Amino acid sequence: MTTRSTRSPRRRTVIALAVVLAVLSGFIIRLVDIQVVNADTHIADSMKVALGASRTLYGTRGEIVDETGQTLAGSILLYDGVLDPKNVGPLTRTDDDGERVQVPWSQIAGEIAAITGQTAQDVQKIVADARAEDPDSQFAYLQRGLTTEQYRALVDIGAPFLTFDSHPARTYPDGAVGGNLVGFMGIDAEPLAGIEKSQNDCLLATNGALSFQKGKDGVVIPGTELEQPAINGGTLQLTINRDLSWYLQQLIAEQVQDMVAQSGSIMVVEAETGKIRAVAEYPTVDPNNVDASADADRGSRLFRNFFEPGSTFKALTAATVLDAGGQTPTSTVVASSRETFANGARVSDAFNHEAYTYTLAGVLIDSSNAGISKFSERVDSATRFDYLKRFGIGAGSAVGFEGEQSGWLRPAAEWDNQTTYNTAFGQGLTTTVPELVGAYDAIANDGLRMPLSLVESCLRPDGTVVEPTLPEPTRVISEQAAAQTREILENVAIQANYAKQIEVPGYRLAVKTGTGEKSDGNGGYKAGAYFTTMIGFAPADDPKYIVVVTLDEPTKVTSSAANAPAFQKAMTQVLKTYRVMPATTAATLLPKFG
């Protein structure tokens, strides 16, 4: 029974329902849009605007430690003080009587300056300069690299326009001890030199992040922290010994000053392993205060310099003729102080003498250029070149130090008449201290040349130990030739004119000096200026350590005798440091003349 009266309210109900449904579905669509379709965007917005926060977790750069685990380079936190010049102004403080007083900016500047070690004018100038450049400037460094103590004191001033950024920085507890090797970092934590730079892969830390949501009052909402942990850098262990390094650095500094030389260095290498135990240099750098050193002193000269070695190469020639020329330490040549050879080359000695019948040992004891030139004829040039190559001359060292140089050695075919003889006593070629030590290591270590190394290992934070891969040891000469060469060098230490100066009571030493000529830059030699070297090892019968002392242009004594006192003390200290026992057997004396 449908009537007009019943039809109308029904329709209205339907319409009302439809409207309600339409509105409801509108809401539902919007709800789905907010909650499902665009949910991620909104969550992201809320995190960005209100709730979310995150903090960088700084990883600690790895330590550099010495042979015994003593820290050579460690990490600390430093702070950069940042001013907001636009908002710099007076502060309101409560004084002792509980009254609020205005403190003028000039006084605040004075308080800040007293902490940072600047003057109040300096601080005011920083702000004034920043404002002059840009009146709306909100950023000017007050000072970078503030210590924690300064940072806390500055915070206590309570200035809202002074903020701080913390950043990891380096500290070198031992100062200049090993500074030439360890290197240093820039203010932006960039490694700039030395091991810090070359071994950055091991030391580098990876920063992490801690993200969280915080409530209205800044308190972290529980359960919202998400931590991506920082990964610390690895601990790098070097082969050097810091106490020994300090002594040798002090020693070479005194020797350089005493001899009025330009620079000097001492290097100590363990004969059986090729591990470098000390590289002491003067002048050098304190990584805590790099600015105090001249540019040229900020690295390691010992690795960067090459030089004409001079007489230290006579030992290499002697080893070559012993190994390949069928000679013995008592084989003889007749040589006067000036010799002219069949090919026209002329060689003269540093002192005048008539024609002596020198033994090979005698040639080295007197360091006769003519004598060793005559001995060098017992093998051909190609063989000598081959042996020099095997001794590692011209090939650099396995250390691969930053900026390391290598010596320069022309192939035997390119040697002219004079060079053929000059190379026998270390002229007409160049080498580096690491190359020279490597060559002597072959003599000290029974003919087997060990690759030099400076890095012991890298201990990664996950506990793995990474040891550097080193080239295989090189067989240079036979064990017998090595033993004979050692015997000759021991006789040099006993019979040379500087024998008394280098004597270490109770020990058997082997030694050789070298007085290298220096280029004057115009193809000639500098007059009266030499690069002097003294290299040796002990104990002579069973070598444990090789010590080399160099001086660049000593002027008090210009010859290699200038190195003798430092060599004697250095060797003594090395033997003490490593508890090398005194000799219980006596040396075999070899005749100088046949």
Added chain:
Amino acid sequence: MSALPQAAVVAPTPVDSPNRRLRVVEEPSRRRRPKLIYGIVALVGALSIGTAQMALSILTTQSSYELSTLAQESRELTWHKQILFDDVAGLSSPQYLAANASALGMVINESPSYLRLSDGALLGAGQVSLGASSVDAIGRAAVPNALITDTPLVTAPGATIEGAPVEPEVVVTDGGVSNTPPPLTDGLPTPSTH
């Protein structure tokens, strides 16, 4: 809608099916009243869950404030640690040790000697130490360390590692314990023992 047509339907003659028997309808079981206890349990359960949740929430909030305080404390201690670390930085360096030892008059001995325990033999030169040190760690200190350039030596508070004199600090004398021993009036003090 119109009224349903009234049609007379002739009922079919009832045929007695052999299977159909009349039986007495059972008395419908009386509807049991719902037990109050369940309601109470549900309500109490809901309430206690609510209360527990609230309590836990309060506790978490509480501990998050506590965490915040502790984090602040830990930060302050870290700063303190860093300040102390900075204070002692460099004191472990060989320069500092050597300069201190030199200031006491110690010298670096020359060639070492060893006593062999098995037969008491003396290995090495066995010389006495000469008066002069092989290096002059304080008079000619040449290995700089910026961390302790101004730090006075322990053994010679008037000097630094570089041998340079330091500005004497103004000693506050009022209060504190004086370094000067009190004058003796009754002889040496003796501890009373039983």
